[in-house]
Amino acid sequence: MKRFGRFAAVAALMAVAASAQAQDFPSKPIHFIVPAAAGGPTDVTTRMLAERMSASLGQPVLVEPRPGAGGNVGAEVVAKAAPDGYTILMATIGTHAINQTLYKKLPFDPIKDFTPIAQVVQYPLLVVVNPKVPVKSVKELIDYAKANPGKLNRASGGNGTSMHLSGELFVHQAGIDMPHVPYKGSAPALTDLVGDHVQVMFDSMITALPLVKAGQLRALGVTGATRSPVVPDLPTVAEAGLPGYSATGWIGVVAPANTPPAIVEKLNASIVKALADPALREKLIAQAAEPVGSSPAEFTAFIRGETDKWAKAVRGANLSIE
Secondary structure, eight states: OOOHHHHHHHHHHHHHHHHHHHHHHSSSSSEEESOOOSHHHHHHHHHHHHHHHHHTTTTTTEEEEEOOOGGHHHHHHHHHOOSSSSEEEEHHIIIIIIHHHHOOOOOSSSTTTTEEEEEEEEEEEEEEEEESSSSSSSSHHHHHHSSTTTOEEEEETTSSSSHHHHHHHHHHTEEEEEOEESSHHHHHHHHHHHTEEEESEEEEEHHHHHHHHHHHSSEEEEOSSSSSTTTTTTBHHHHHTTTTTEEEEEEEEEETOOOOHHHHHHHOOOOOHHHTOOHHHHHHHHTEEEEOOHHHHHHHHHHHHHHHHHHHHHHTTTTBBB
């Protein structure tokens, strides 16, 4: 009984210490790890968010790009950090949905090693075709592909990217044969798409939409579950011919596992407040990023659903990285 009493006392002291820590949080700068290169869309979005979080939390939020291995380098840093809220990660669809199945071995567990805080934005893609392809809707694309198996080549910015796997999900659900042609980045893929060397592509709005407006490509739909405010007249893929289809890139904030709930709540409130700022929302939407600002519970459920969905796409494409 005495041993039990000592354990109970220690547990009580630890609980009091954790509560005090949460009340004082933050009392020093927060390190916001970005698992992508500086200057890219994830880094830019993180910096805009960090600026507003700094103002509401009263401490600097320092953005630190840690690119490499599809985002795994930066994610590992946060997975192994102290669960005190001072090291957080801008998680991506790669680090927390695709890589778990794509990579044969990860230095962290995307589910067990992190505490979800909030989804920040989602990035629906555009389904675009070369104007020479005789289709003007998603339904017509599916019908044409079924009538001409293997004739339409589908470009992407690389194996395992959201562009690639969004297309794999589409091909799987539509039951069509549309061979994949990977490129080293979106730019060379779009160049060949405009030149009719490939015929179809799932690509980000930022890079594809200017070519659509210039008449060099034809847009058939957006990949999100709802229409995009950037192109409100363009239907979703589900509306336009493939019911049930939804595929978006996304980013969100996570902390190391076992981060105290009170700290998670403070971080979540800061993020939600930032995303409610009309000026920030306008900047994000201009970059084809749709603000979300979910609760920790909602983001937890979202990550689990995304992991299951993309696991099917990765396995269906027979993809694997050592």
